[in-house]
Each structure stands twice: as structure tokens, then as C-alpha cells.
Amino acid sequence: xxxxxxxxQDLKAxxxxxxxxxxxxxxxxxxNEETLELTEKFLFEVNKCSNSIQTLIDYLGAxxxxxxxxxxxxxxxxxxxTRRREKRLDVVLSCANVGRAYYRRPIMDxxxx
Amino acid sequence: MTWALAxxxxxxxxxxxxxxxxxPSDALCKKELLCRRCDGPSCMKVATPAxxxxxxxxxxxxxxxxxxxxxxxxxxxxxxxxxxxxxGDATVRYGAQRWISVQLLSAASAGLxxxxxxxxxxxxxxxxxxxPRILHMNTAEDAxxxxxxxxxxxxxxxxxxxxxxxxxxxLIAAEKGPLTVYLSNGGVANTSASAWVVHRNLKDYVxxxxxxxxSFDDFRQVVGSIDALRE
Numbered sequence: 118x119x120x121x122x123x124x125x126q127d128l129k130a131x132x133x134x135x136x137x138x139x140x141x142x143x144x145x146x147x148x149n150e151e152t153l154e155l156t157e158k159f160l161f162e163v164n165k166c167s168n169s170i171q172t173l174i175d176y177l178g179a180x181x182x183x184x185x186x187x188x189x190x191x192x193x194x195x196x197x198x199t200r201r202r203e204k205r206l207d208v209v210l211s212c213a214n215v216g217r218a219y220y221r222r223p224i225m226d227x228x229x230x
Numbered sequence: 231m232t233w234a235l236a237x238x239x240x241x242x243x244x245x246x247x248x249x250x251x252x253x254p255s256d257a258l259c260k261k262e263l264l265c266r267r268c269d270g271p272s273c274m275k276v277a278t279p280a281x282x283x284x285x286x287x288x289x290x291x292x293x294x295x296x297x298x299x300x301x302x303x304x305x306x307x308x309x310x311x312x313x314x315x316x317x318g319d320a321t322v323r324y325g326a327q328r329w330i331s332v333q334l335l336s337a338a339s340a341g342l343x344x345x346x347x348x349x350x351x352x353x354x355x356x357x358x359x360x361x362p363r364i365l366h367m368n369t370a371e372d373a374x375x376x377x378x379x380x381x382x383x384x385x386x387x388x389x390x391x392x393x394x395x396x397x398x399x400x401l402i403a404a405e406k407g408p409l410t411v412y413l414s415n416g417g418v419a420n421t422s423a424s425a426w427v428v429h430r431n432l433k434d435y436v437x438x439x440x441x442x443x444x445s446f447d448d449f450r451q452v453v454g455s456i457d458a459l460r461e
Binding site for chain 1: 392
């Protein structure tokens with residue numbers, strides 16, 4: 118199912134947080150279902166470091182990080198946390214460094230230009 | 231005078247949070263029981279030492295300098311060369327589903343301790359350039375370093391190992407002059423291979439090369455073409 122406009126905005130917010138150097142490309146192109154799927158896999162990888170994503174989701178009261186379930190509640194919650202520059206995201210960002218390096222290009226490559 | 235000196239030291243000292251911020255904190259590790267754990271079969275994979283990858287067809291390649299440190303030769307006739315943040319961050323495309331990318335990654339952007347320059351952290355021995363070695367040569371059974379800064383670097387590499395190397399059946403480590411490369415086939419998210427290149431005199435930077443739609447043999451040749459531009 119195609120992404121809704123608010124889901125696209127939320128996904129852009131999450132990706133801009135993790136890949137700030139790609140901000141202009143993220144804002145000027147359109148993420149799609151493949152982008153969402155890769156972002157989900159990426160967040161699963163990041164979560165292996167200290168359960169950092171699930172800890173954040175728990176704190177935000179947004180349920181569980183389930184494969185295929187990101188768009189239900191967690192995506193909006195994480196996006197809102199990045200917009201608020203939530204302090205807890207610092208740990209997430211540090212944890213993510215190797216995963217960020219691996220997933221960055223495939224995620225950016227999935228955008229619809 | 232003493233007061234002025236103390237004030238100056240306070241103003242110029244690195245803020246304590248910059249060096250002491252826990253990543254992830256030991257308390258959090260204990261609570262979550264996950265920091266040290268690389269869980270899964272790929273945690274035990276280690277790279278096999280091998281000769282530097284052989285380069286063939288060098289005449290039909292395009293040289294590409296990455297800063298003042300690395301030079302790589304790409305296969306000829308790319309359809310597009312995309313520079314994102316300068317030459318250390320580029321994708322060379324050969325059609326829609328076939329590309330090679332290079333990313334010069336830094337300790338600063340990774341949020342890990344730096345060993346060079348004004349933000350250098352004196353505590354600990356490991357540097358960001360050790361991340362590829364830890365990822366490819368160490369396993370979950372190896373003892374963690376005792377120093378906190380070293381553990382941050384160690385954990386950043388090992389906690390993701392199972393997922394990032396899950397599709398890799400060939401892991402190779404090779405050296406040429408000041409360069410060491412760690413190559414693996416079968417990357418994440420439909421990438422076909424990846425290589426981390428480390429320069430022995432560059433502590434805070436590593437080069438990550440990834441490919442999509444390239445055979446491992448073709449990718450090895452691209453990686454084999456990488457030269458150091460300085461000692």
C-alpha cells in the first residue's frame with residue numbers, strides 16, 4: 118500500500134535525523150514502500166545496540182517495534198521525537214553508527230526521484 | 231592570577247559531558263543485557279587473510295581521488311556520478327540497479343571518540359579505524375576492552391555484526407602498504423558486497439565501499455584498485 122502523505126513526512130523526519138548530510142536529497146525526493154521497509158530493517162539493526170529503539174518507543178508509549186508494523190504507530194512517534202529533538206535520541210544515534218554506514222546508501226537509493 | 235588561570239582552564243577545557251557521555255552506559259547495558267551480546271551465527275564469522283585483490287583490465291577504468299588519501303578506479307562508462315557531500319561521499323551508477331558507492335566515514339560523525347585533532351580523547355587505545363577490524367576479526371567470545379572509550383568503539387562494531395554480515399559467505403582481509411581492506415560479499419538491503427579500507431596513519435577515518443548489482447569478483451577488482459595517496 119502506497120505511503121500516505123503524513124507517513125512520507127514522518128519517514129523524511131526520521132531519515133533526516135539519522136542521515137543529516139542527506140537532508141536536501143531527503144526533502145526533495147519521495148520515500149516509498151521500499152524506503153519504509155529498509156528503514157524498518159535499519160531500525161531493527163540499531164535496536165540490537167542496547168535495545169535503544171524499543172526503549173525509545175516504550176518511552177513514547179508507541180507499542181512494539183515489529184517488522185511490518187513501523188507505520189502503525191512507531192513511525193509517527195519516532196518522527197515526533199526527532200522533531201522535538203528528544204534527548205534520548207542521542208544514545209540511539211551513537212549506537213547506530215555502523216548500521217547507519219551500511220544502510221545509508223541503499224535507503225537513499227530507494228527514494229523515488 | 232590563580233583565579234584567572236582557573237577560569238581560563240574552565241573556559242578552554244573540553245566539557246566533561248563530551249568525554250564522559252556513556253555510550254551506551256554500563257547501567258543501561260546491565261539493564262538491557264544487550265550491549266555485549268552479538269547474538270547469532272554471524273557473530274562468529276572472521277575474515278580470512280588473503281593477498282591484496284588482483285586488478286585486471288586496469289586500462290578501462292576511471293581514476294577517482296577521495297580526498298588526499300585514497301584513489302580508486304571505477305569501471306568505465308558509468309551512467310552517472312553523484313557526489314553527495316564531496317568526493318568522499320559518492321555513488322557511481324551503471325544503470326538503475328547497479329552502482330558502487332564510497333563513503334569516507336569519520337569518528338566525529340559516528341559519535342565515537344576521536345584520536346586526532348583538537349577534540350582528541352586521550353583515554354583509551356582503540357580508534358575509529360579499529361571498527362572494521364573488530365567487525366571482521368573479533369567475535370562475541372572475545373573479551374571487551376576495559377577502557378570505556380575503547381568499549382564504545384568495540385560495541386559499536388560488534389553489536390551489529392550478526393545482522394550486517396548475515397548474508398556474507400566470503401570474508402577476506404588483505405594488506406597493501408599502509409592500507410588494510412576487509413571485504414565481504416552479500417551485504418544488507420540488496421547490496422552485493424562491501425569493503426572497509428583503513429589507512430594505518432589515519433585514526434579517525436575509514437572508507438566504506440559498497441556495491442549493488444556487481445559480482446564479488448568484479449567488486450574485488452574495484453577494491454583491489456584502491457591505492458594510498460600518502461604514507
